[in-house]
Amino acid sequence: MSSSRPTHVLIIGYVWPEPRSSAAGGHMMQIIESFLQEGWQITFSSPAGIGEHKADLAALGINEVTIELNNSSFDAFISELAPDIVLFDRFMMEEQFGWRVEKQCPNALRVLETSDLQSLRDARQQQLKSHLKHHPEQDDFSLLFAPSPVETFGHMADADLAQREIAAIYRCDLNLMISEYEIDLLVEQFHVPNSLLHWCPLMVDSAPAKFVPFEQRQHFLSIGNFRHAPNWDAVLWMKTHIWPLIRQQLPEAQLHIYGAYTPPKATALHNPKQGFYVLNWAEDALAVMSSARICLAPLRFGAGIKGKIADAMLCGTPNVTTPIGAEGMHGGMLWAGAIEQSASAIAAAAVELYQNSNAWHQAQQQGHALLKARYLKSSHGPALVQRIKDHRAVLEQHRRNNFIGAMLRHHHHKSTQYMSQWIEAKNRSNPV
Template identity: 40%
Template sequence: METVLFIGLVFPEPTSSAAGTRILQLISLYKDLGYKVIFASTAQKTENSFDLSSIDVVEYAIELNHASFDDFVLKIDPVMVVFDRFISEEQFGWRVATTCPKAIRILDSEDLHCLRYARHTAVKKNMVFEIKNLVEEPLALREIASIYRSDLTLIISEFEIEVLQNVFKIDKTLLYYLPIFYSNKVQTRAYEDRKNFVFIGNFLHEPNYDAVLQLKMIWKDIRKELPNINLNVYGAYVSPKINQLNNEKEGFCIRGRASCVYDVLEESKVLLAPLRFGAGIKGKLLEAMVVNTPSITTSIGVEGISSIGYWNGYVADNMKDFIEKSITLYREKEIWEESCKKGEKIILEKFKKELYKSLFKEFILKLKKGINSHRNQNFIGKLLSQNQFASTKYMSKWIEEKSKK
């Protein structure tokens, strides 16, 4: 049985973020295709880390800037190595290429970090973000270089594929669209059986913290029209600055980590997600669709999922509209139910695993057979792998030697 090695930035935490869900889905996909999967990370496991052994995946702790990784990867001899985000590729990609040159190197981007950072910078400076300015984001140099060094990069958002092709001129043969998978729940709570608004998100992720601050600013206006209704804020890694926003009397309730995301979404009437920056696709919005919970979000939230004109709720980019649409969607049963139908259709037509599994298998088989030709066509990738451009490689080797003394 051939082996696929995953190198994770952290061990997957599916109850903490959509990123953890994504990695587990990729692991499951490779196992479905008949591969043995090994997962390795430099990070410490936490109480929220998924037990990979429960799905027959072997876990390894690896060291950064240490030759022991070379021995490890040589021993397991993977046919493919999947890097969880570009930082993992920076740290270990050159070691894989040197020790196991035949192994196909696949980068799972999760989201375009440079896009998220550039948008965040624009928000902090109170500037209008333009996609053409993305080339000025310092992080783009590292992330795009990582994409070129990899044989293939998995992208979860069609919008981001367009950005990579149009802004950075990356050839389409280096990119593969593979979203997060979801399936509609067959039966969900009716409008009458739900109450309150909800927000959910990992608070290590800056866009989520910013969104909660936006909600805090507008909540009094919403509650003035909907007295006795609460906004329940759930999320992993709640910090003191998040807890300070808690005000039970005003109905702004910080609840902490949700034991089951789908349960707290399904018992709520509407999800509020005023996201001002970010990238990729937003797991919370798709998870809400799974259990027929309509949402109010921004054009950033919709991106990569659907069009602004077709959403399971409303899209509002200014706070006045956001407040009005939140109240309308909460009050109006007919609009609420119509929104649910739109969410079901979005999931069914774009995010079911069955839409992608066989196509991915065919693509991977084709890539394995033609990897030499594929690499020869990626001249920039070969160029960036040359010694004079391999700064991360030599910094790592310097640290390795220094630690021996």
């Protein structure tokens, strides 16, 4: 690599980033901004279609390239680009393109942006389905929310999704983890070396000192991409169990639910007579969050950390959530609202915070302290860049120390190469 050439990063995106549609899209843009601040050149590529809320990457000086799955044209593209760093956006992109990166650019640092542990989220979803099947009317989910790490490992370990995801983590040189809980799970239960993991949570530019006053706010708000299964489950739980309990005590209150890509099954829940409003995509999520008095985030399964809760703290809006929603977010600090484990307790806490200005202001200040202590970009952006530099400086030894990763790369890339060549040959002989 020429010493005069700037560091070049290739990002292989699962989707094109939509920072105003999902926390994952927002986190990707935060990572990109950290790279740009360092003066690194970025090419963003993806096999996905372009969504209606895609970020304007070109305006940031980022080259955009559409790529295809199972197409050898990617080999020529990446060989010519010769990136110094390749960042895979979620493990499926490493599965699809990792072997081609290895073949064409073996000395490029391989970074995986996990977004969250999808195998953890999936295991929890299956647990919830089983629980609801056997206890459809149960109000208290405390047992579901508090399994030991050993139990969680037991639910994940035999699943194909977990084995694929953990294998991809081993194959990469560095994995960006948004949640400290997930780091602990990987290290203690799956025995992934700490040297492969880097804590990179959601980042904010600053923690505002002034917020819209309590008296000028009204109603409850919930927000999140409807394509994300945990969000949809939370909407259903609010509709059937939580919101009716809140309305009993606050008959004039309204719940405003915003989400990108609103499906008909969600708009069918819209019922102004019940104060239940499904309002589609929010043009300015922070503006609607700032006007609400309480953010509801009753997540019964999921993984990672929650963008809606970080946005609530940024806007000075107390939230009411579950242990799943708060997981990995507060590091033992006081919470910015309430963490409850049943529909009745969530409703009671929401009503109390809605009516009690002292408790509301206390929750707001606790959220402000959390942001300052744990989520400032001025800390996490430079730390991420430095960790990448450190790994590049000792890449050969780092990979030698990760023998399991080298072994998995060898076998995975051989088998994937044969499969891809077979698919390409079949496509050539049977064109659409």
